[in-house]
Amino acid sequence: MQSNVQMKELIQNQKLLICVGAGGVGKTSLSATIGLQAALMGRKVLVLTIDPAKRLANSLGLKQFGNTETQIDLSQIGDVKGELWAMMLDGKKTFNDLIDKLSKDEQTKRSILNNNIYQSITETIVGNQEYMATEKLYDVVSSGRYDLIVLDTPPVKNALDFLDSPGRMARFVDKRVMKWFLTSKKGEKRIIRRLLAGSSAVLFKLLGYVFGQDFLEDIAIFFSNFRDLYEGFQERHSAVEALFRDKKTCFMIVCAPHKPALEVAEFFLKELKKRKMRNPGVIVNQRHFAHFKNLNAKAFLQERCDELSQDLSAHTASMLLARLGVSHKRLHRLALEEDALVLELSKYLDKQQRLWSIQRMHGEVHDLHGLVQVGNQLFVNQE
Amino acid sequence: MLEEVLGSRLLFVSGKGGVGKTSFAAAVAKTSAHFSKRVLLVEIDNFYPSLTAVFSTAPGYQPKMVEKNLAICNITWERALEDWLLQTIKIRRVVNMIQKNKIAMLFLDATPGAREIVILSKVVSLLDSWDQVIVDLPASGHALGVLRVPVTAKKLMRSGPIHDRASQVLKVLSQKSTKLAIVSLPEEMVVNETIEFMQKVAKGLPFMEKPDVVLNRASKPSLTPDELLLLERLEAEEDVMGAEARELLQAGRWERDLESATGIGLKRLKEACGEEIFSFTRLGNLGGYKGGPNQVVQQMYTEILRKVKNAK
Numbered sequence: 001m002q003s004n005v006q007m008k009e010l011i012q013n014q015k016l017l018i019c020v021g022a023g024g025v026g027k028t029s030l031s032a033t034i035g036l037q038a039a040l041m042g043r044k045v046l047v048l049t050i051d052p053a054k055r056l057a058n059s060l061g062l063k064q065f066g067n068t069e070t071q072i073d074l075s076q077i078g079d080v081k082g083e084l085w086a087m088m089l090d091g092k093k094t095f096n097d098l099i100d101k102l103s104k105d106e107q108t109k110r111s112i113l114n115n116n117i118y119q120s121i122t123e124t125i126v127g128n129q130e131y132m133a134t135e136k137l138y139d140v141v142s143s144g145r146y147d148l149i150v151l152d153t154p155p156v157k158n159a160l161d162f163l164d165s166p167g168r169m170a171r172f173v174d175k176r177v178m179k180w181f182l183t184s185k186k187g188e189k190r191i192i193r194r195l196l197a198g199s200s201a202v203l204f205k206l207l208g209y210v211f212g213q214d215f216l217e218d219i220a221i222f223f224s225n226f227r228d229l230y231e232g233f234q235e236r237h238s239a240v241e242a243l244f245r246d247k248k249t250c251f252m253i254v255c256a257p258h259k260p261a262l263e264v265a266e267f268f269l270k271e272l273k274k275r276k277m278r279n280p281g282v283i284v285n286q287r288h289f290a291h292f293k294n295l296n297a298k299a300f301l302q303e304r305c306d307e308l309s310q311d312l313s314a315h316t317a318s319m320l321l322a323r324l325g326v327s328h329k330r331l332h333r334l335a336l337e338e339d340a341l342v343l344e345l346s347k348y349l350d351k352q353q354r355l356w357s358i359q360r361m362h363g364e365v366h367d368l369h370g371l372v373q374v375g376n377q378l379f380v381n382q383e
Numbered sequence: 384m385l386e387e388v389l390g391s392r393l394l395f396v397s398g399k400g401g402v403g404k405t406s407f408a409a410a411v412a413k414t415s416a417h418f419s420k421r422v423l424l425v426e427i428d429n430f431y432p433s434l435t436a437v438f439s440t441a442p443g444y445q446p447k448m449v450e451k452n453l454a455i456c457n458i459t460w461e462r463a464l465e466d467w468l469l470q471t472i473k474i475r476r477v478v479n480m481i482q483k484n485k486i487a488m489l490f491l492d493a494t495p496g497a498r499e500i501v502i503l504s505k506v507v508s509l510l511d512s513w514d515q516v517i518v519d520l521p522a523s524g525h526a527l528g529v530l531r532v533p534v535t536a537k538k539l540m541r542s543g544p545i546h547d548r549a550s551q552v553l554k555v556l557s558q559k560s561t562k563l564a565i566v567s568l569p570e571e572m573v574v575n576e577t578i579e580f581m582q583k584v585a586k587g588l589p590f591m592e593k594p595d596v597v598l599n600r601a602s603k604p605s606l607t608p609d610e611l612l613l614l615e616r617l618e619a620e621e622d623v624m625g626a627e628a629r630e631l632l633q634a635g636r637w638e639r640d641l642e643s644a645t646g647i648g649l650k651r652l653k654e655a656c657g658e659e660i661f662s663f664t665r666l667g668n669l670g671g672y673k674g675g676p677n678q679v680v681q682q683m684y685t686e687i688l689r690k691v692k693n694a695k
Binding site for chain 1: 472546610
């Protein structure tokens with residue numbers, strides 16, 4: 001990515017494209033748009049998405065396909081060379097599958113899945129789906145079934161959560177904590193005994209006092225079962241991290257032209273750079289444009305308004321003309337505000353990074369034709 | 384609805400990211416303070432507290448007065464844990480020992496729900512010294528997890544101080560004077576999430592009062608049916624019009640979209656959440672934002688005050 005890239009090149013050459021940004025800026029639609037364009041170019045694409053707006057999901061035929069890859073029927077938009085697949089992530093199921101895969105034997109697996117604490121761990125740690133996204137990603141990338149995978153990341157309060165998510169589980173089963181449990185030989189009783197008699201005994205007695213002895217025992221059992229999975233988690237952690245830094249992976253920042261979303265975009269620009277992750281630039285979605293200043297609505301529309309309003313109540317034409325004039329003034333002001341905000345953002349771009357702008361669509365994008373329209377803006381008008 | 388929100392002892396505010404949770408929470412806090420209540424506005428464990436921009440000062444762990452009768456704070460996990468341990472163990476030296484021990488801290492960090500229960504119980508304890516405590520919760524998904532924690536904790540810890548504390552917190556959450564407000568926007572996805580959140584609250588937090596819904600950035604309908612019809616007729620001829628005329632129509636269409644989105648959103652929210660929905664007028668140009676966070680809060684506060692005075 002030495003020079004300013006074109007979107008076309010990008011989806012032709014990359015294997016993994018990860019869309020990041022604030023919530024509500026249209027990441028899901030843009031991921032689907034990019035995926036569709038790549039399919040139109042003949043690639044076999046998977047769009048991995050998390051809880052998309054229902055109508056978009058419906059239009060992609062995704063409603064009841066939790067965690068299974070589903071091919072999207074593209075026949076309605078013509079003869080398409082490539083293939084478009086989509087999958088919606090189910091965090092809990094992904095986690096259960098992972099436990100299934102990493103467990104050495106049936107007994108370990110059952111013991112983990114049945115553990116009291118496991119349920120709430122999936123709620124607190126995995127309930128945040130960013131971790132699960134990276135897990136599933138690893139699976140589909142290593143399967144080699146697709147030329148390109150577009151990942152729509154979950155909206156995160158703390159933007160770093162996603163980038164750091166590969167380490168999350170590994171941190172949870174932190175070496176120091178795990179080592180502590182690993183050194184004790186097999187047997188839950190022994191672990192509990194060690195808890196209460198070892199070098200940290202006083203400490204754990206205190207913790208037992210704070211948390212209740214029963215709970216301490218539960219968690220000890222959980223860790224002792226979990227330690228067998230430790231290596232597996234570590235391996236996957238390293239693999240996903242390597243994947244994030246791979247030459248064929250890039251992160252695309254998506255934002256909308258307002259302060260809160262742009263702040264998240266700036267933040268991502270800095271953090272991706274710091275982490276040396278590839279980032280060709282920013283897509284500014286939902287923009288308003290105005291090319292004229294001080295438009296006189298009467299001068300351009302009076303005649304048509306009069307003609308078309310003959311059967312309507314008196315003054316409809318003049319009222320609407322006045323309204324359009326006011327609306328246009330606001331549109332113009334908004335467009336200027338957005339220009340200024342986008343200019344501010346562009347200062348954070350490196351030479352080889354670029355900025356794509358997409359006009360806000362009327363209504364919400366919820367079918368393949370809508371996606372093609374957005375795609376034309378992204379791929380045709382700007383190249 | 385507004386009356387109940389203002390009259391609550393403990394108010395949680397949540398909603399999808401970027402909908403104006405913090406602004407609404409701050410506006411309610413200002414209103415209560417205006418009516419001489421001593422109000423504490425709380426942010427939970429936020430590394431970059433959103434309240435900073437509203438009150439031009441960063442909230443710390445200890446409540447800080449920012450206006451007459453109004454204080455803000457940011458309850459961080461580390462400090463709340465320290466308070467918690469001191470309360471339970473009562474010997475500072477021993478608490479220090481636990482806090483310095485890496486394994487113990489990792490253990491506490493990894494314990495599911497420990498973070499939330501410690502923070503929530505701190506929030507509940509603040510009710511003793513304030514007339515009203517308003518909590519700016521994280522976005523909907525996470526907020527549900529936070530409020531559900533007392534239930535989970537009671538299940539996980541069958542005895543001991545956490546179990547007892549969880550029972551106390553649960554009792555406070557179940558009280559009529561504890562309310563949850565969800566902030567929404569007139570956008571399809573946000574409305575979807577609001578309705579889903581309502582359903583999840585009904586299922587996952589059955590002990591809590593039914594949440595109140597607030598619609599932010601609403602555009603009041605101003606185009607008459609005839610004007611809409613004329614606009615539609617003009618649009619049908621758009622292809623043969625000049626660039627200027629097209630841009631004028633474009634602008635009219637934005638306004639129409641915003642107004643109709645408000646109508647649709649409000650209707651869906653009313654169907655799902657009940658008739659009483661308070662809406663705030665949109666500021667700024669079309670979809671744009673106007674002013675800084677403090678101006679937005681000031682404007683919302685003025686709207687609430689007006690509404691309250693009209694009701695009286």
